[in-house]
Amino acid sequence: MSETTGEHASAPLAATADPVLRMRSATLRFGDRVLWNRLNLDVRPGEFIAVLGPNGTGKTSLLKAILGQQSLSSGTLELLGRPVGRGSRQIGYIPQQKLIEQGTPLRARDLVTLGITGHRWGLPVSSPAVRRRVDEVLESVGATSFAGAPVASLSGGEQQRIRVGQAIADSPKLLLCDEPLISLDLNHQHVVSELIDERRKALRTAVLFVTHDVNPILDKVDRVLYLAGGNFRIGTPEEVLRSEVLSYMYGTPVEVIRTRGRVAVLGAPEGYGVHDHLEHHVDDGWHR
Numbered sequence: 001m002s003e004t005t006g007e008h009a010s011a012p013l014a015a016t017a018d019p020v021l022r023m024r025s026a027t028l029r030f031g032d033r034v035l036w037n038r039l040n041l042d043v044r045p046g047e048f049i050a051v052l053g054p055n056g057t058g059k060t061s062l063l064k065a066i067l068g069q070q071s072l073s074s075g076t077l078e079l080l081g082r083p084v085g086r087g088s089r090q091i092g093y094i095p096q097q098k099l100i101e102q103g104t105p106l107r108a109r110d111l112v113t114l115g116i117t118g119h120r121w122g123l124p125v126s127s128p129a130v131r132r133r134v135d136e137v138l139e140s141v142g143a144t145s146f147a148g149a150p151v152a153s154l155s156g157g158e159q160q161r162i163r164v165g166q167a168i169a170d171s172p173k174l175l176l177c178d179e180p181l182i183s184l185d186l187n188h189q190h191v192v193s194e195l196i197d198e199r200r201k202a203l204r205t206a207v208l209f210v211t212h213d214v215n216p217i218l219d220k221v222d223r224v225l226y227l228a229g230g231n232f233r234i235g236t237p238e239e240v241l242r243s244e245v246l247s248y249m250y251g252t253p254v255e256v257i258r259t260r261g262r263v264a265v266l267g268a269p270e271g272y273g274v275h276d277h278l279e280h281h282v283d284d285g286w287h288r
């Protein structure tokens with residue numbers, strides 16, 4: 001099997017900067033289930049990393065660990081050189097999409113405002129500086145026209161734009177996105193992924209993007225973190241999304257087909273879950 005490095009040739013600037021996120025030998029297990037074992041990961045400013053893998057392999061748990069909501073079983077996790085704590089203003093988070101319930105009294109602009117003031121309860125919500133920033137963010141996510149509407153009355157795509165606005169409102173250094181394209185039509189998938197990508201390009205925000213389907217973001221991705229079977233691989237999409245790499249991880253023949261700029265993974269076991277983790281060779285920043 002070919003080696004899967006952690007570096008990416010097209011990101012020379014990012015590679016020289018201090019990492020926004022650094023994980024060393026990070027392990028998460030629940031009972032005897034190992035979700036990921038001795039994960040080494042540096043995420044550089046402006047890097048776009050897709051987090052892939054079947055259900056239940058620990059993708060959301062990884063985001064929760066970074067958010068300080070889930071303790072590691074062992075290892076370390078640093079955000080901008082410091083141990084993570086809950087509620088960091090340096091992190092923007094787009095949680096897995098749930099439609100907002102009818103009757104929720106918030107307007108779209110209130111959610112974006114919370115993205116700024118939620119960290120600082122003392123600041124008056126009506127301050128002109130906050131209002132200006134909220135207007136800017138609403139405009140940047142194309143939501144000005146429905147800013148005053150109750151969020152529950154908006155379509156799924158409109159709600160998702162507002163969630164992106166809320167997550168980027170405070171200019172985080174790291175944006176964590178948990179399946180942000182789920183249940184969106186192709187057009188809205190494009191709109192939402194472009195919004196996230198524009199943000200990382202404009203402000204060098206690092207992006208960790210959990211998704212079941214890499215295709216809508218394939219042209220944006222610098223590296224892939226693939227989780228399966230308590231094992232993981234980190235590398236460029238070309239390095240990781242290969243038949244031999246995924247067959248090894250799944251422990252069964254899996255075929256990766258590339259056609260017309262899209263990637264399809266065939267033969268991954270149905271309902272695949274976590275099995276005993278494979279023995280790893282540990283190297284700096286990657287596993288094989």
Ligand SMILES: Nc1ncnc2c1ncn2[C@@H]1O[C@H](COP(=O)(O)OP(=O)(O)OP(=O)(O)O)[C@@H](O)[C@H]1O
Nearest residue numbers: 030031035053054055056057058059060061062210
């Ligand atoms: N606090 C916990 N205690 C015990 N088990 C947990 C806990 N949190 C998560 N798990 C289990 O860990 C596994 C991984 O969950 P996680 O939500 O991280 O997976 P995922 O890769 O995001 O899955 P999906 O693709 O289905 O969203 C699941 O089987 C889940 O039930």
